[in-house]
Amino acid sequence: MAASAGPEIERLIGLLAKLPGMGPRSARRAALALLKRREQLLEPLAASLAETAAKVRSCSVCGAPDTRDPCSICADTGRDGGLICVVEEAGALWAMERSGAFRGKYHVLGGLLSALDGVGPEALRISELIGRAREGAVKEVVLALPATVDGQTTAHYLADRLSGTEVQITSLARGVPVGGELDWLDDGTIVQAMRQRRPA
Amino acid sequence: MAASAGPEIERLIGLLAKLPGMGPRSARRAALALLKRREQLLEPLAASLAETAAKVRSCSVCGAPDTRDPCSICADTGRDGGLICVVEEAGALWAMERSGAFRGKYHVLGGLLSALDGVGPEALRISELIGRAREGAVKEVVLALPATVDGQTTAHYLADRLSGTEVQITSLARGVPVGGELDWLDDGTIVQAMRQRRPA
Structure with missing residues (x-):
């Protein structure tokens, strides 16, 4: 880090470097772009x-x-309140909304259970989900969690906790992604796609 | 873009996507990281x-x-005012400062001459450089411009404009970078390194 850039710019570079996908080098380039485009980028x-x-x-x-608060989706009476899609983070919610495949409500956990990272159920918004599921209006909880070890651990834990309620518990289908060539897919996906094969 | 993220977050994502090295996807991830780490990242x-x-x-x-203003380098009387290093952008200045190889003053052009992008001499801080070179105290101008077509065009133009003054005009040496293996170097660098070879 150049001392000559001044403490303000060094601080800015340090903060930009903490963004995901950014490192010290790209943070410097970003800071430079911000300084060059003051009215169009830095101030906005x-x-x-x-x-x-x-x-x-x-x-x-x-x-x-x-x-x-409640958010625009929770406040939207045009959406099916009997259906709750459980996601890890808002990013997954946005992806689901972009797909247009879901017209129910959501529940954002704020993370996944992780023994390695020491994330237990109390660190996530799990009791809130159980509370919503017990309210009576909810008929189905769709677990839209990542197909990773932590994602599946969390899904099993949630299915277990929800088994005492009346709601149906489902999860996203596994299989070959659209545009996916078998050559490039990992074995696990092919195994799942074969097991869950369906009439063409 | 999900309408549900709200106009404020969409605007933030759009601005983050304009940073160099960022795209729509990484900007969304960055926005998400900012929202998750409010006190540690978003507010700072x-x-x-x-x-x-x-x-x-x-x-x-x-x-x-x-x-x-003048900047800390220009105001530093411990640095050699007879030596001016010309760089494209502040990023190059910071890199030069990190190297510790230069103890003179700098001149930041703010870009390079480019026929393709329609950047002429009046768009850069060239007349300011000529003015500084004419002041008398300056003995040498080091052109530390990139080894690209635009960089070399700009270097030639500056050398031409400065030829009427008393100052010596130099440019950075070309050659094999430290740690550079010949196998991985482009031909142009090898040609330059061979031409400018020196006694070992």
Whole structure:
């Protein structure tokens, strides 16, 4: 780090380097781009971050970040309140919304159970999910968790905790992704796709 | 883009995607990381950007970004004012400072001449450089510009413009980079390294 860049710029570079996908080098390039494009990028980004920090909160029902509480999805009476899709993070919720495949409500766990990282059930929004499932209006909980060890551990734990309620518990299908060539798929996916094969 | 993320978050994602090395996907991941780490990342980054926007200006002498004007390097009487190192951007200046190889002053052009991108001499801080070179105190101008077509075009143009002054014009040596294996070097570098070979 160059002492000559000044403490303000060094601090900015240090913070930018903490963003996922950024390192010390790309953070310097980003800081440089910000300094070059003051009106188009630096000032709008500063304002946007300040606005986000001031206005965006986690929805008290589902945990998704929004300026409203309950969030716009929880408040949307046009969506099926009998269906809850459980996701790890808001990123998965946004991906699901982009797909347009789901018209129910969501529940954002805020992470996954992980023995290695010491994440237990109390660190996630699991009791809130059980509470919602017990309310009576909920008919089905779709577990849309990643197909990783932690994701599947979490899914099993949730299915176990929810087994005492009346709701049906489902999870996303496993199989060959659209555009996926068998040559490039891992064995686990092929095994799952074969096991869950269906009439063409 | 998910409409459900809300206009504030969408705006933030759009701005983050404009940073170099970021795309729509990584910008979403970055926004998510910011929302998850509110106290450690979102609020400090908002404050740091606001501070940078408010305090950091281009030095009126050399063009480097700094909170002081003249910048800390231009104001440093311990550095050789007879030596000016010309760089494209502040990033190159920071790299030069990290190397510790130069103890003179700098001149930041703010870009390179480019016929393709329509960047002419008036768009760069070239007249300021000529002005500094004419002042009399300057003995040598080191052209530390990239070894690209635009970089070398700019270097030739500057050498031409400076030829009327008393200053000596030099440029960085070309050759095999430290740790560079010949196998992995491009032909142009090997040709230059061979041409500029020196007694071992």
